[in-house]
Amino acid sequence: xxxxVTFTWTFNFLPFMPDTRYYPRPEEAxxxxxxxxxxxxxxxxxxxxxxxxxxxGIETVVLEKDPNVGERRVCAxxxxxxxxxxxxxxxxxxxxxxxxxALFDASGAExxxxxxxxxxxxxxxxxxxxxxxxxSEGAEIRTRALFRGLRRERRRTIVxxxxxxxxxxxxxxxxxxxxxxxxxxxxxxxxxxxLAMAAWPQGLMTTLQYRxxxxxxxxxxxxxxxxxxxxxxxxxxxxxxxxxxxxxxLAIGLGVMGKIEGQALRCELDAFATRVKTRLYPHAxxxxxxxxxxxxxxxxxxxxxxxxxxxxGGTAAGLVDxxxxxxxxxxxxxxxxxxxxxxxxxxxxxPASARYRTIFxxxxxxxxxxxxxxxxxxxxxxxxxxxxxxxxxxxPRLSDVLLKEDCERxxxxxxxxxQRALEFGIRTIACRG
Numbered sequence: 358x359x360x361x362v363t364f365t366w367t368f369n370f371l372p373f374m375p376d377t378r379y380y381p382r383p384e385e386a387x388x389x390x391x392x393x394x395x396x397x398x399x400x401x402x403x404x405x406x407x408x409x410x411x412x413x414g415i416e417t418v419v420l421e422k423d424p425n426v427g428e429r430r431v432c433a434x435x436x437x438x439x440x441x442x443x444x445x446x447x448x449x450x451x452x453x454x455x456x457x458x459a460l461f462d463a464s465g466a467e468x469x470x471x472x473x474x475x476x477x478x479x480x481x482x483x484x485x486x487x488x489x490x491x492x493s494e495g496a497e498i499r500t501r502a503l504f505r506g507l508r509r510e511r512r513r514t515i516v517x518x519x520x521x522x523x524x525x526x527x528x529x530x531x532x533x534x535x536x537x538x539x540x541x542x543x544x545x546x547x548x549x550x551x552l553a554m555a556a557w558p559q560g561l562m563t564t565l566q567y568r569x570x571x572x573x574x575x576x577x578x579x580x581x582x583x584x585x586x587x588x589x590x591x592x593x594x595x596x597x598x599x600x601x602x603x604x605x606x607l608a609i610g611l612g613v614m615g616k617i618e619g620q621a622l623r624c625e626l627d628a629f630a631t632r633v634k635t636r637l638y639p640h641a642x643x644x645x646x647x648x649x650x651x652x653x654x655x656x657x658x659x660x661x662x663x664x665x666x667x668x669x670g671g672t673a674a675g676l677v678d679x680x681x682x683x684x685x686x687x688x689x690x691x692x693x694x695x696x697x698x699x700x701x702x703x704x705x706x707x708p709a710s711a712r713y714r715t716i717f718x719x720x721x722x723x724x725x726x727x728x729x730x731x732x733x734x735x736x737x738x739x740x741x742x743x744x745x746x747x748x749x750x751x752x753p754r755l756s757d758v759l760l761k762e763d764c765e766r767x768x769x770x771x772x773x774x775x776q777r778a779l780e781f782g783i784r785t786i787a788c789r790g
Contacts (some may be wrong), residue, residue, distance in 0.1 A: 392416045394699050395516055395531035397504045399426045400480075401685050402537035402671030404487035405444060405692030407496035413700045418529065419491065420502035420518050427484030431566055431651035433601040433608050434480050435583055437686050437760065438473035444689055450486050451476045452604040455583045458756075460746040463588040463739045465632075468746035470756050475583060477601050477608075483685070506548050507534060507667070514666050533702070533709050535668045535695045537688070540654040542673035552661050552669060560656020560675065563617050565626050566610025568603075570645040575607065575638035584633075585681055587735075587742045590617075590625055595736045597655075597682060598629045600637070609633055612653055612682065622650075655679045657729045662717050663710035668695050676721055679732040687721060694720065724763050741785045748781055 394410050396403045399421040411417045441451065456474040461467050488498055501521035508515050513530040520527050536542065540561060544552055574580075584600040590613055598611035609630050613622065658675035662668065670676070670691035677684035694716050698709035735741045749756055755777050758770045766774075 389528045389530060391513070391530045392418050393532050393703070394418070394535065395420070395514075395529050395533075396535045396537065397516070398422075398537040398539065398542075398671070398673070399488050399491075399498055400430070400484055400537060400539060400671060400688060401487060402673075402676075402688040402692040402695075403535065404484065404491050405689045406535050406537070406670065406695045407491035407498070407692075408487070408494050409693055409696035410699055411491060411494040411496040413696070415696070415699055415703065417491075417496040418531075419488075419496060419498045420504055420516075421488075421498060421500050422503045424501055425481075425485070426488040426498065426500065427479075427481035430480035430484065431564055431610075431649045431653075432480045432685075433566070433599050433610060433682070434478045434483060434685070435599075435601050435683065436476040436478060436483075437683065438475050440686055440689075441476065443686075444487075446483075446490075447486055450478045450482045452479070453477045453580050453602045455581055455602070457578070457582040459582050459584045460749070461584065461586040461588075462743035462746060464743065466743060466746075468743075468750040470749055471753070472756055472760065477583070477603055479603060487689075504538065508548055509665050509667070512666070531666075533666045533668065533699050535670060535692070535699075536673055537669075537671040537692065538673050540652045540672045542669075544659075544669065544673060549667070550664065552659070552664055552667060554659050554661075554675075556656070557659070557675075559615075560654050562612040562614050562653045562655045563622060563650070564610060564612040564653050565622050565648065565650040566608055567626065567630055568645075568647040568649070569607045569609055569630070569643055570605060570647075571607070571638055571641040572644050573638075573641045575602075575641060579607070579637045586611075586629070587739075589739060591621070592617075595739075596625065596629075598626075599682070600633050607633075607637075612655070614655060619650075623648075653677070653682065654684075655682065655729075655732070658722050658725050661714075663714040666708070666710055668698065668710060668713045670695055674717070676725065678725065679729040680735075687725075690720070691717065720762065720764065738785070744785045745781060748777065748784075752777065 393416040396407050396419040399419050403419055407417050407419045454474040454476055456471055458470040459467055492498055503519040503521060505517040505519055514534045516529045516534060518527055580602045586598040588596055590596050594613050596611050596613050601608040611626055611629055654672050654675060654677050662674045671688035672684050676687035676691055695713055698713040701712055702709040758774055
């Protein structure tokens with residue numbers, strides 16, 4: 358035994374063989390465990406990563422701060438066409454099949470598009486179903502587990518979290534960590550190093566949503582339609598408002614960039630809800646109206662999304678389409694890419710963070726950055742919204758091509774997009790309103 362200790366000590370201090378083992382601090386040793394993949398957050402990004410990594414033999418643990426997965430998620434929960442098939446989700450989570458998209462400009466003019474069909478659900482049902490599928494593949498989900506921080510040591514990332522079930526502080530040493538904690542992620546903390554993004558708060562949106570339960574159905578077209586409204590708030594800031602139908606209620610909400618006083622936000626939503634009622638359920642009463650608010654994100658993707666075993670996905674990475682607030686598909690796809698990167702590291706040795714960073718950039722960054730620029734261009738002269746919606750309504754192929762990922766478009770489809778963009782630019786460069 359003495360020989361082995363001496364040999365190990367000598368061997369580890371050779372310059373060409375550094376000691377890569379992890380030695381926990383004394384206060385951590387009793388509560389430390391080691392796993393291959395730790396995921397923080399069990400939304401669409403985290404649950405998809407957990408499911409697909411566990412299915413392929415990766416030891417996976419998910420930390421979820423809420424007692425029940427899907428609680429306290431403020432989201433209209435619209436799902437793009439083909440989402441359930443793409444991620445093999447059960448049909449039972451779908452509330453309405455919506456084949457109609459209605460876009461409204463600041464004047465209240467309506468522009469009708471047909472596609473899909475898309476679907477609506479609730480985040481409680483969507484997230485819970487995705488979590489159950491992850492567990493069925495062998496992933497472990499720990500609820501009431503509040504992420505506190507992390508640090509990188511040798512070839513492991515040490516994550517600290519509060520176990521609220523037992524009031525204990527616990528530590529996990531993971532080869533890779535996937536952070537998918539939504540728009541309110543505290544990735545600007547110093548422990549995240551270059552993954553922090555100073556401009557992140559500038560992209561945050563304050564949102565408020567009502568769940569409106571009616572005593573009789575709204576007009577039939579309501580349950581076939583996703584509505585998006587674009588207009589200015591009383592203080593001049595851009596508002597994006599929505600009405601998404603559900604099985605037993607209507608989700609009516611809005612978001613505004615930056616912070617806004619609570620009473621002012623509620624006044625804006627009350628005025629919008631009144632307009633919706635006048636059009637869609639003028640003769641129905643409201644049995645109940647529940648309100649829920651949260652921060653969402655509407656800025657550019659995070660500049661750095663992976664570094665030394667730490668990967669960021671979902672809304673925490675800025676994967677949101679700034680023009681319509683869609684982020685569920687992008688979140689789930691980032692979870693799939695993270696799982697692929699972790700599996701590739703185990704099988705081929707290339708660091709997961711390097712592979713994830715490359716694929717993330719190719720798949721998301723260009724498209725979502727262009728959507729942010731488009732939204733800012735429209736906001737500068739609100740009359741441009743109507744011009745864009747009119748072009749979409751009279752060119753059905755344009756909507757179909759825009760739904761595709763960059764990597765899925767043919768050369769002729771890309772040329773078609775460039776032509777339509779040129780047409781739109783010529784029509785709106787001098788637009789006033």
